[in-house]
Amino acid sequence: MFTKLYAATWGDVGKAKEKGFFDFDLFSWMAWTWQTASFFIFIALCITVMLIWEKKVPGGSPRKGILGLDTTRGDRLFISLLGSAFIHLGWLALVGSLLWVGTILCIGYAIIVFRYV
Amino acid sequence: MNKTINQKAWYFVIPVFILVAFNAAIPLMTVVNYSFQETFGNNVFAWEGTRWFKQILLSERFHAALGRQIAFTFIILLIQIPLGIAIALTMPKKGWGVPVCLILMSMPLLIPWNVVGAMWNIFALPDIGFLGHSLNALGFDYNFTQQPGDAWFTTILMDVWHWTSLVVLLSYAGLNSIQPAYYQAAEIDGASRWATFRYIELPKMKKVLTLAILLRFMDSFMIYTEPFVLTGGGPGNTTAFLSIDLVKMALGQFDLGPAAAMSLIYFFIVLLVCWVFYNLMMKNEAQS
Numbered sequence: 001m002f003t004k005l006y007a008a009t010w011g012d013v014g015k016a017k018e019k020g021f022f023d024f025d026l027f028s029w030m031a032w033t034w035q036t037a038s039f040f041i042f043i044a045l046c047i048t049v050m051l052i053w054e055k056k057v058p059g060g061s062p063r064k065g066i067l068g069l070d071t072t073r074g075d076r077l078f079i080s081l082l083g084s085a086f087i088h089l090g091w092l093a094l095v096g097s098l099l100w101v102g103t104i105l106c107i108g109y110a111i112i113v114f115r116y117v
Numbered sequence: 118m119n120k121t122i123n124q125k126a127w128y129f130v131i132p133v134f135i136l137v138a139f140n141a142a143i144p145l146m147t148v149v150n151y152s153f154q155e156t157f158g159n160n161v162f163a164w165e166g167t168r169w170f171k172q173i174l175l176s177e178r179f180h181a182a183l184g185r186q187i188a189f190t191f192i193i194l195l196i197q198i199p200l201g202i203a204i205a206l207t208m209p210k211k212g213w214g215v216p217v218c219l220i221l222m223s224m225p226l227l228i229p230w231n232v233v234g235a236m237w238n239i240f241a242l243p244d245i246g247f248l249g250h251s252l253n254a255l256g257f258d259y260n261f262t263q264q265p266g267d268a269w270f271t272t273i274l275m276d277v278w279h280w281t282s283l284v285v286l287l288s289y290a291g292l293n294s295i296q297p298a299y300y301q302a303a304e305i306d307g308a309s310r311w312a313t314f315r316y317i318e319l320p321k322m323k324k325v326l327t328l329a330i331l332l333r334f335m336d337s338f339m340i341y342t343e344p345f346v347l348t349g350g351g352p353g354n355t356t357a358f359l360s361i362d363l364v365k366m367a368l369g370q371f372d373l374g375p376a377a378a379m380s381l382i383y384f385f386i387v388l389l390v391c392w393v394f395y396n397l398m399m400k401n402e403a404q405s
Contacts, residue, residue: 030147035164092170092174
């Protein structure tokens with residue numbers, strides 16, 4: 001077992017690694033996975049959608065929501081994302097499995113935030 | 118009349134954007150990537166899913182470090198904010214005393230963190246340090262390297278010494294911005310010293326105090342260097358605040374995955390508190 005581990009790490013040092021299509025040397029140290037990459041693509045998409053939304057309906061539609069806070073669309077996105085992080089963490093701590101249920105909760109939470117906060 | 122719309126100035130933001138990308142966004146993304154994987158070095162990673170997050174959230178070690186951190190921050194805020202206001206109230210408002218007080222107050226703020234730690238370490242040593250030796254000579258059983266209570270006392274005293282001046286300077290600025298007319302009106306109404314403080318000075322200082330609490334909260338919540346140099350998180354783990362525990366995990370044990378998960382949880386807590394304070398400050402702004 002240890003020879004295997006050894007081979008998988010230090011044994012590979014001098015060898016030419018087989019490259020995947022997305023394995024750029026510039027990024028390989030960042031240890032990307034498709035899961036985390038899709039998360040960041042989702043964030044980038046959110047920001048792009050916000051930009052387009054702002055172009056279509058300028059001004060950010062400010063209002064005083066149910067929390068008594070003056071929020072714009074950007075604030076609502078921030079509250080949704082930060083709240084989702086805590087919902088996911090809470091789900092992991094209290095339930096531990098079936099994380100996608102937590103994700104569905106987050107989507108509901110985000111809809112409520114965009115609607116009323 | 119039509120205004121010409123020219124948004125080209127936005128291009129000037131590009132250098133800052135690139136800078137922030139390199140010093141904040143890319144490292145943060147890497148931490149997110151690490152937090153879902155296990156590594157033994159040499160850039161070889163294995164997917165672990167949410168295992169590290171679960172482990173950290175349920176670990177007693179993390180709960181203890183978070184508890185210590187919250188207790189520390191709460192205690193220093195409880196001491197520094199009232200003490201800072203009290204000192205600011207007693208500082209002279211004109212004459213030669215003003216520059217003397219201001220310079221004396223800013224001195225501790227100018228000393229680098231690790232120097233503060235080293236200074237207090239030597240100052241508090243029970244055998245040769247002035248504080249430690251004096252306390253022992255007075256009959257107190259004081260030894261911050263071995264007794265948790267003494268270690269906490271010394272760490273808190275050090276932080277109060279280092280940072281109360283910041284609260285003082287901010288409160289002093291807030292006090293000085295109050296128009297004399299308010300005090301005159303209070304005098305005419307026969308207001309007591311306490312009433313003047315409660316209904317004139319305190320409301321007028323609200324903005325700077327929110328800022329002071331936010332700054333002191335953030336700094337103390339992320340404190341690392343001073344307790345690291347003073348106590349090294351000891352004795353045992355009793356002064357291992359979140360940052361110290363995090364560095365132990367990441368660099369001491371080379372548990373990069375759990376450490377990354379822990380830093381993200383830490384980051385979310387800081388972000389939440391920042392957001393709350395930001396909203397409080399904006400509310401104050403809207404009121405005035």
